[in-house]
Every structure is written in structure tokens, then in C-alpha cells.
Amino acid sequence: MRGVVMHAPGDVRVEDVAEPKIIKPTDAIIRLSATCICGSDLWPYRGADEVSEPLQMGHEYAGIVEEVGDDVQLIKPGQFVIGSFFASDNTCEICRAGYQTSCVHREVLGTSGAAQAQRMRVPLADGTLVATPGVPDDDLVPSFLAASDVLGTGWFGAVAAEAGPGKIVAVVGDGAVGLLAVLAAKELGAERIIAMSRHADRQALAREFGATDIVEERGEAGVAKIKELTGGLGAHSVVEAVGTQESMLQAIGATRPGGHVGFVGVLHDVAITGGDIFMTHVHLHGGPAPVRRFLPELIDLIWNRKIDPGRVFDLELPLDRAADGYQAMDQRRAIKVLLRP
Template sequence: MRGAVLYAPGEVRVEQRADPTIEQPTDAIIRLAATCVCGSDLWPYRGLEPINGPTPMGHEYVGVVEEIGREVKNIKVGDFVIGSFVISDNTCEICQAGYQSKCVHGEFVSATIGTQAELARIPLADGTLVATPGQPGPELVPSLLAASDVLGTGWFGAVAAEAGPGKTVAVVGDGAVGLMAVLAAKQLGAERIIAMSRHPERQELARFYGATDIVQERGDDGVAKIKELTNGLGAHSVIEAVGTQESMMQAIRSTRPGGHVGFVGVCHGVEVPGEELFFSAVHLHGGPAPVRRFLSELIELICNRTIDPGRVFDLTLPLDQAAEGYRAMDERRAIKTLLRP
């Protein structure tokens, strides 16, 4: 099969890789209908995370089941399925508490799988994969793909921040996850949603998803603007969707006492001053999103045409042009690249 492999910072090649096979009786093999480039893929692409030799890339995926292990019961060959970027059994105590991303048997869909490819082996298929009701039309595939990571991650950010009716929600970050957090806050009933963005095309999409206000300022100026919009108090709920020191502190400082920060940006070099956190009196919760917790609900919302997260993909390319998809996102010419195997 063909698959994208990162050889060094800035060097992505699409090359022949061995077809996956059933290795455990709980595995499934799926033929990918669509995959994509994630913002977190840009960390190693930019040389900000080390790689140990050629690394198969990709962790977001939808497709049709081609083969299952003998112990797989919940899905069958021919099903169209979506899975989380974290493999989980969905039965352990941690999964049952709603934190499948920390499953006791969990593993990240990473170099051992690499879903920017034509085929993928998904371990613990019964716990990880969810089938759609019938075969979706091609117009729904991008939205279902978004549910595999960015939509579920933005949704978790909004849930962790306790976005809801009567709340003012601020979203730090205007990438795909931040835009999905805007969508989630809207669906959860937030009264006011402030998107922090400097880019007109992203501002437009944020408004489409439910943003009522746009703040272009960053850092201390951004915090001051949030305070100005909230009678000096700060937002009830703030979603941090970047993962840098500046974005985390901007999120904490934009939150009113007693409010909630949901952080879902993959942290790099973030150090929260303990004394400031103590006296801020804010709740802080987040981490890798338990996408599996939300998949059934998100699939229903998408199939009912209640939400349209697929609009976050503003560049679609064949898999063979994966390198251009990475470049476009790295240069901020694209919000998120969808790849068609």
C-alpha cells in the first residue's frame, strides 16, 4: 500500500509500505476512505519533536472494514467506521468513567499504525471503532473524518471548560481544534462565544460555527480585551487549543474566578506558575481528548445534518500529494488538509 512517511523535518514522502495484516484476534483492517494532516503532526514536521528514523504518519481515519479478527463482535466486514486517535478497549474502569484516551490497554495511533495511507490495522477494534448507520454519502465523509480527532477534541475542550447555557466561552486558538471548540460550545448552548483569531478566513468560519465576538489581540492585550467584553470579570469557560506557554497563560488569565479552563492543545514547554494558578481560583482540566466517549453522539449529529464540521477542511489533495498538504498547513495557507487515498 501507499503511505506517508516523515524522514526528517520538512521531508514527507509517500512510498510503498507493507500491507497491514491481522496480528491479534481483536484487530480489524480498514480501507481508508479519507485521512488528514493534524496540527500535532506539524510538531515533528517542524523539528520540534524528535523522530527516530523514518516514521509513518497519521492518526485520523474513516473507512470500510475489510477484515476482522476472530474475537471482533461489534463491527463486521463492510461497515463504514470511525475511530479515535487513541486505541481503547472501552471496557476498563477508566474507559467506563469516560476517559478512553487513558485506557489501561490504550495506545496512540502513531508510527505503529500510520493512517495517512490506503489501509490501517486498528487494534481493539470493538472498543475503538464505531460504525455509521449504513454507508454515508461522500458529502458526509469529511465531517465524519473530523469526528476522529479535531471535532472530538474541540468537544472535549468545551466539556472540560463546562461550556453551557448562560455561559460566556472564549476560545484561544483558531486552528481546526479551536474552530471545532466554537462549534461544540454552540451546540452545548453557550450564550456568547468569543473566538480569538487574527485571520479573516478563520474568523469567518468561527462565525459560521457560532462565534458571537472576535478578538484579534494576543497575550496580555488579548486578556484585557476579554475582560473588557465581560465587565472586567473574564469568561466563564475558556478553551485552550494551541499548547504553548503564551496560549495557556492567556487562557488562565482570561477566565473569571470560579471559571473553567479546558486545555486540549498538545503542551510543549508549558510551565504554569503555581502561585498564579493558586490565586486565580480557576478550574483547570484537559489533556488528550477521550474522543471515543463522544463518537456515537457526534456521528448522529453529523448524519442528521445538525452540524457540518467538514467545512474545517479547506484543502483536499490526493494522498500522493501529502507533502504539499503539510507545507500548506505549516505555512498557514490551509487550516486542515484532507487526503484522499
């Protein structure tokens, strides 16, 4: 089959790779209806993460189950399914508490089964995958694909920041996760949502998703603008969706005393000192999003066409043009690229 392989920073190729097989009796094999390029894939593409050997790429997926292992009871061939970028049993004590990305038996998708391909193996299928009520119309596939990572991650960022009725929410980052954190904050009932963005196309989508204000400033100037918009206090809830030192300090600085930061950007070279937080009374909560926790609710919202997160995909390409998709996202000519196998 065809799959995306990163050989070195900036060197992405689509080539023949091994067909996935059932390895453990808890596995499933799915035929991908769509996959995509994640903002986190740009870290190795740009050389921020080491690429020491050819690496099959992809951890976001939606598709049809083709085969299941002997121990799989809940997931059936022919179902359309979505799963998280972490495989989890969904039964251990940590999973039952809602943190499936820290499941005691977790496996990282991309190492056990790469998703930028025609087919993939999903471990712990019964705990990882959630089926839709039926095979969806094709126009819903992008939204279900978004649920496998960026929607669930943005949703967790908003939940971790305790976005809700009566709250002012600020979102640092205007990539797919940040934009969908705006959508999540809106769905959670936030009174006012401030999107931090310098790009007109992303600002427009943020407003469609529910943003009431746009702040273009960054760093200390961005913090000052948030304070200005909130009577000098800062936002109740701030979602950090980038993962850099500047964005994290901006998020903390934009939060009012007693407020909450939900951080979901993949962290790179972020160091927070005691002095950064001791006098702020700011709560910090985040990490790899437990997408599996939210999938049943998100699937219901998408199936019933109450939300349209698939709008973050502003470029669709065939799988064989994945290299063009990486380049478009790297150059910020696309928010997020959908690939059709």
C-alpha cells in the same frame, strides 16, 4: 500500498509501505475513505519533536472495514467506521468513566497503525471503532473524518471548560480544534462565544460555527480585551487549543474566578507555577481528548446533518501530494488538509 513517511523535519514523502495485517485477534483492517494532516503533525515537521528514524504518519481516519480478527464481535466487514487516535477496550474502569485515552490497554494510533495511507490496522476494534448507520454519502465523509480527532477534541475542550447555557466561552486558538470548539460550545448552548483569531478566513468560519465576538489581540492584550468584553470579569469557560506557554497563560488569564479552562492543545514547553493559578480560583482540566466518549453523539449529529464540522477542511489533495499539504498547513495557507487515498 502507499503511505506517508516523515524522514526528517520538513521531509515528508509518499512511498511504498507494508500492507497492514491482522496481528491480534482483536484487530480490524480498514480501507481509508479519507485521512488528513493534523496540527500536531506539524510539531515534528517543524523540528519541535525529534524524528530519529523514518516515521509513518497519521492518526485520523474513517473508512470501510475489510477484515476483522477472530475475537471481534461488534464490528463487521463492510461497515463504515470512525475511531479515535487512541485505541481502547471501552470496557475497563477508566473507559467506563469516560477517559478512553487513558484506557489501561490503550494503544496510540500511528505507532500500531498509521492512518495517512490507503489501509490501516486498528487494534481493540470493538472498543475503538464506531459504525455509522449505513455507508454515508461522500459529502459526509469529511465531517465523519473530523469526528475522529479535531471535532472530538474541540468538543472535549468545551466540555472540560464546562461550556453550556448562560456561559460566556472564549476559545484560544483558531486551528481546526479551536474552530470546532466554537461549534461545540454553540451546540452545548453557550450564550456568547469569543473566538481569538487574527486571520479573516478563520474568523469567518468561527462566526459560521457560532462565534459572537472576535478578538485579534494575543497575550496580555488578549486577556485585557476579554476582560473588557465581559465587564472586567473574564469568561466563564475558556478552551485552550494551542499548547504553548503563551496560549496557556492567556487562557488562564482570560478566565473569571471560579471559571474553567479546558486545555486540549498538545503541550510543548508549558510550565505553570503556583503563582499562575493560586489566586485565580480557576479550574484546569484537559489532556488527550477521549474522543471515543463522544463518537456516538457526534455520529448522530453528522448523520442527521445537524452539524457540518467537515468545513474545517479547506484543502483536499490526493494522498500522493501529502507533502504539499504539510507545506500548506505549515505556512498557514490551509486550516486543515484532507487526503484522499
